[in-house]
Amino acid sequence: MLEDQSGTLPTAERSWSVDDAAALYNVDRWGGDYFEVSPNGKMIVTPLGSRGGRIAILDVVEAAMRDEGLKAPLIIRFQDILHHRVRVLNEAFSKAIAGSKYRGQYRGVFPVKVNQLREVCEEIVEAGRPWHYGIEVGSKPEIFAGLALHTDNESLIICNGYKDDGYIRAALLGTKLGKKVILIAEKLSEVKAIVRIAGEMNVVPEIGMRIKLASRGAGKWAESSGEKAKFGLSTGEILEAAKILTDAGMTRSFKLLHFHVGSQIPDILIIKRAVREAARYYSKLRRAGHPIEYLDVGGGLAVDYDGSRSTFHGSMNYSLEEYARDIVGNIADICDEERVPHPHIVSESGRAIVAQHSLLVIEAFGAIERSTAAERLPTPSLTEHKLIKSLGDIVAHIDERGLVESWHDLQETKEEAQKMFELGLLELDVKANVEAEFWRVAKRIHEASKTIDPAEFPDDLRGLASELWTQHICNFSVFQSLLDHWSFGALFPVVPIHRLDERPEVEGILVDITCDSDGKISKFIDKKEEYVDALPLHRIGDAPYYLGVFLTGAYQDIMGDIHNLFGRVNEVHVFLDDDEECGYYLEETINASTIGDVLQMTQYDARDLAGKMKGQVDAAIKQDRLKPTEGMRLLAEYERGLREHTYLSF
Template sequence: MNDPKALLICNGYKDKRYIETIILARKLGKQPVVVIEQADEVERIISASKELGAAPLIGIRAKLSTNNSGRWGKSIGEKSKFGLSIPEILTTIDQLTNSNLLKELKLLHFHVGSQINDIAILKDALQEAGQIYIELVRLGAPMGFLDVGGGLGVDYDGSRTATTASTNYSLQNYANDVVATIQECCESKNIECPTLISESGRAIASHFSILIFNILGKSLVPSENPLPQEKECLIIKNLRATLKLIKSIPQTSESDISKLQETWNDALKFKEDSLVAFRLGYINLLERGTAEQLTWACAKALVERLPNIDTSLIPKELKTLSYNLAGTYYANLSIFRSAPDTWAIDQLFPIMPIHRLNEKPTHLGDFADLTCDSDGKLSQFIDNGQVKPLLELHDLKDNEDYLIGMFLSGAYQEVMGNLHNLFGSTNAVHVRLTNEGGYKVEHVVREDTKADVLKATEHNPDQLLERLRIASESAIQKGTLRIKDAQKLMEHIEISLRNSTYLQE
């Protein structure tokens, strides 16, 4: 804002006050460009300019016809929300000419949608926009700027492919294509090349944001072999025999796959038998538990025999066993607050532990968040261009933090996150690298407290405390609560209201 030549691109819906502010900003000595995105804005710009006796710099957002089939592809094309069609652009030129404002038309803008995966889409759009730019110059507009919008993609999964989590181009390829295509268009028609503007958001912000969360615990299916009891029912004996058989199968042999499949079918049948027997009252809870544990022990023994076998030969049912055996790691976060895109649009972010990196992860797992929502899970991970349901993780150690980083999370997650289940914002720290090679924490933004979140949902924490005090008073009178306990209860709630919405210990 201190550079007098810097442009202030004003896009989005515009009411009268917005347009007047833009014009006044020009009088202030700034370079505001009002980008016409809807046809009805033109008249408002013309009348505000007359009223204020000054005009803004003017830009037009074009609705290109280029096809973008990507996730944000609806930002372009005839049915897109913003931009002027070619007939509307021609009408706008007439309106601006008639009101003597064509001399202020300096910029052409387009936006093909966020996260362009395939560079071919951008190339088509650039060619189309280049030709429109040339035509605008021919129609008498001074022009000078071409704004290629956002859309520069991020290679989230590192695969360098035209898939949703990646891009088939690098930053340099993108820059080369933008510059070369526009240069070629303009030079072939002897038109001076414009100054290029880009509005990349995601590509700039993504790398600067990391979400770090701690793991509170882990759940595993019980797959240890339970100690034999004196008298065991037939179902349990059968399961023990099946387990013994699986363990006798050598680890590498491919010819044993059908044997593995057969034993697993047996184990499932015996498990089913145990459920029926329990429902009919023939076995007790302990026996049902033993049968379940033995089934998982069979699954574990089976999976241990699979790794050396070509995965294409493994039947699907056996492949999913490792998924069923994997642990769920409980994450101290809300997906809906801090990573909503993973839930809403299956966005893939690189996720990995941020320490113990010199220690081989020996477990597979996914993450469940703190919300009561069964959708609150992170169970899609990058896998060299593919998606895998489990991540390699370490076993948890007592009294030791296990911290996980979600990388490339950018600016969109934070702003789109919501108060689902009343989980508030997380602590944020702004870290800057120093010239000496170290880093410094520049700024700490405190997380929401429970009181903050209650207020945001129209509750009054002071009133809640007062009601609790009155209820305690009455319990003390009745003799059901000791004064000491009442104090403790009030203290817990008071401290809790001032504290994080996430678990602390």
């Protein structure tokens, strides 16, 4: 219910304000430094937090459409946010190091798997240059891209993932170029392979080892940690690997110890426990004579998607500053206790760098709303039909009989109508009006039920709200743009980007245009519960109605698929600029996939398809089914369609 979503939603008798909207959609919680609601009801982005300008997201959508011809669905990237995120991460560690008199440096790396798009990686590399902020790669394609992107030889390239000879040789090529490339051994055989190939290439490698900690992560990615993790070495294997290096005369190549307790860790206690365990491993190895210089704490820095500041899997119960202080402080404590040097600290934060910088704008172009159907129906031919009378009797006695009994009677009448129809005893116009009146009365019962104390709410009415939810039909594909929501129920903030100065009239879910019942957004963030099943929405009028799906910059760009052959969407990159009258400019636009593009991905060739269609048109002309002029026009229309985008065009 609307009241349940905000806890402070004003009654219909009181006026609506944008503050009510900010509370209802929890913007003041998940929006952090970057998102807010303007006095005129538009969603605003502040890419540099409190230090920079403000941009109305709807203005960007309209500018992209007007100036570049780009329609929704549309990804908007606010590239200044990437710079801001890199800065605040590095400043948090710098402050923590200074505050604890830590005797090592922070050398962060961005894991490119979180968003491999060139424009994103280039901005992050450039933003991180003042802090020698590096990159992490986890596959052969990523190391090839990473070598070219990396231009600061003081920053690190961390090489994770399983490796073959080709991967190792590419990494060592970077070493020969003077780059600080550290190959992380995920299994014992990789240590032997690195030693062998380094000898063949006449280069001294820098090697790290990933340790399997007993400490486990939490949330959706807990299985990536612990002693049964997919990657990493046991304690015995670490010692054996160190002996292999010693026997090969490469003792000094053992540069880094790495661990990873999973992505999106919501609870700071898990991070603290893992850091202390890893610091103990580091200290014991240092005392044994291994000259390790870096301790890589992996990823896990979370994003508060729902704004609850809790241990829900989509949230986090700590701040960035607390995260940095706890890592630095716990490593320092263990090292001081063991009397070993403080290592340089590496972290692999990806989600926390890129999640906030992009959002998906979708247009709702239609709605399925049961309770309004009666308004569009003609008067039935049998206005005095007993079923119509039964419905009228239910309405007349709601107060007398109570909501639960009225709901039972209403359901019974609907079932009776269905049975009569199956027996051929009910005409279509009467059936249609019975169904429409059913939903109208159901809505009245639902509205009346909102005054019931939640502790005394009848079980029989609990499912009524969901029966009345609208389905806003949106021009996008969940499978292409929000795969994490479909695959494991990841939550993203969803908010209308305009009309927030208007009270939402309905609750509903968002359905996409794929031919798949799973193509929907049906779980939404909530400040009280882990999630809610419906979103407050406005009714769709003559003007476009746009919704923003926020915090989508991590993984969604890369992991989307082409289910139903819906491809990549239009994209626009935005930068703040005080010299511009509007305060920003569209730096780059990327057109969506065309129909021809996605067909090519499934082994169709656009020219071959056009050629086959031409053959069919020619045959139709010869058989006098088409005139030549009409045939050529239809063929041109087909060829033009192959160059159009895969989404609907309004």
